[in-house]
Amino acid sequence: MLRSLDIRDMLIIDRLELDFQSGLNVLTGETGAGKSILLDSLGFVLGWRGRADLVRAGAAQGEVTAVFDLPEGHPARAVLAEAGLPAADELLLRRVNTAEGRKTAWVNDRRTTGEVLRALSDTLVELHGQHDDRGLLNPRGHRELLDAFAGTAPLVAAVKAAWADLAAAQRKFEAEEAALDRVRAEEEFLRHAVAELDQLDPQPGEEAELDARRRAMQAAARIREDIARARNALGPQGAEGPMTDALRWLEGVADQAEGRLDAALAALNRALIELGEAEQGVSDCLDGLDHDPAELEAAEERLFAIRALARKHGVIPDELGTFAIELRDRLAALDSGEKTLGELRKAAAEARAGHRAACDALTAARTEAAARLDAAMAGELAPLKMERAVFATKVTPAEPGPEGADSVAFTVATNPGAPAGPLNRIASGGELSRFLLALKVCLTREATALTMIFDEIDRGVGGATADAVGRRLRRLSDDAQVLVVTHSPQVAARGAHHWRVEKRVEGGMTTSTVTPLSEAERVDEIARMLAGDSITEEARAAARALLQG
DSSP: OEEEEEEEEETTEEEEEEEOOSEEEEEEOOTTSSHHHHHHHHHHHTTOOOOSOOBOTTOSEEEEEEEEEOOTTOHHHHHHHHHTOOOOSEEEEEEEEETTSOEEEEETTEEEOHHHHHHHHHHHEEEEETTOOSSTTOGGGHHHHHHHHHTOHHHHHHHHHHHHHHHHHHHHHHHHHHHHHHHHHTHHHHHHHHHHHHHHOOOTTHHHHHHHHHHHHHHHHHHHHHHHHHHHHHSTTTTHHHHHHHHHHHHHHGGGGTTTTHHHHHHHHHHHHHHHHHHHHHHHHHHHTOOOHHHHHHHHHHHHHHHHHHHHHTSOGGGHHHHHHHHHHHHHHHHHHHHHHHHHHHHHHHHHHHHHHHHHHHHHHHHHHHHHHHHHHHHHHTTTTOTTOEEEEEEEEEEEETTEEEEEEEEEESSTTSOOEEHHHHSOHHHHHHHHHHHHHHHOSSGGGOEEEEESTTTTOOHHHHHHHHHHHHHHTTSSEEEEEOOOHHHHTTOSEEEEEEEEEETTEEEEEEEEOOHHHHHHHHHHHHHOSSOOHHHHHHHHHHHHO
């Protein structure tokens, strides 16, 4: 609820302090007295985009302060929390506009932005008038208004949850399908590469082992011929034969040499023994160098095949086995992917069916509520002298989404047989005012969180119709705060609190003032509204009758 409004140096307002009450608050005054300035000032502190030249002539800056009651659970508290601003039982908004056009805002003495003010405004105030474009005339909000009337919050929550489940299921399906498509694109490569790797079956460390064997066999081929010559040189056809002949010859004459050959014979025997060991070592080495040429060729072929495969796949030879496992896993994913994709497709279809069922339930509730709203509107329009008008809430199919699969629009036909259309295109100014009021009466439920402002919504109506407008405004104010700017005495008489807006010229300067009226002053003000400048006793009597009715 708006508790107070403090305006300083705004247009023709010098200083104005207003304390508002719950119930129906009416503001009256002659045309041009400054009633619209009050709304401009309130809109300024709420961050609404409006006229730029608000600062009073000669003043350095204009300032507006508004204080609202903020009970626990008020939606404005969520806006404050999101903006990181403190919340209390009292919400203080202050905004300054310099003569140069710079604007600065505070919420509970914390600097803030116009965007935060506008977000708070949506939870604090509703403005309704003939050119209302923030509320009932905005088709984008009609579905939300119908849901509030129907009490479909649990159904809307169910649709949102089903939509989230559907979105999650669809994301999983699409991700799996994309992954499977990528694997399908390389299926031929994978199957060929795995077959190639399986056929070769390279083992860790095999490349180094083959390389060592190859180099050993290549080296043996180069040195074997010289080693064979050396063995021949040491054997019977070489050094061993002459040495054996020499030993035999010396042993044949040793007895005759009277021991002078003993040392030579011993040395020769030792030499033959050493020569035999040398020959045996050379023979063993030669035997070790013997290999099948086909073995070298086979080793080279396998070594080259392993190295070529490693280069082909961009890995080191010892990683070919691990790489083969990775390729097999990707093939396994491909082989099992169709099954997984089918399961995910089924899950997405079930989620879509669940969302559709939730949407159908919400559509049924909206359709039923639309019929109730249309009936309620028919009951409200008759006393407003619009019994021939037909109000219809159109619930039509729309693209399914998180808030259902319906489009909702409020339409009206002002005369029987005339085509229905949007409120602001079909209804005239006076008719539109009454439509908006009737719609607001029908839609309002526990509106204690909002201050509703009606700006000359009774324009173009009078007599019994104006009285019906006033009675409906009073009904709205039973559980909420309603501010009405009006020229209608019938509406003004229904107010619980009454202010008169006046324009004065003092010292060559025009200022606007707002004065709370006593019961006696209300009689004179309503009499003025009935009779004009010359207030007669008859007008006062009529005013008293209105106030008592």
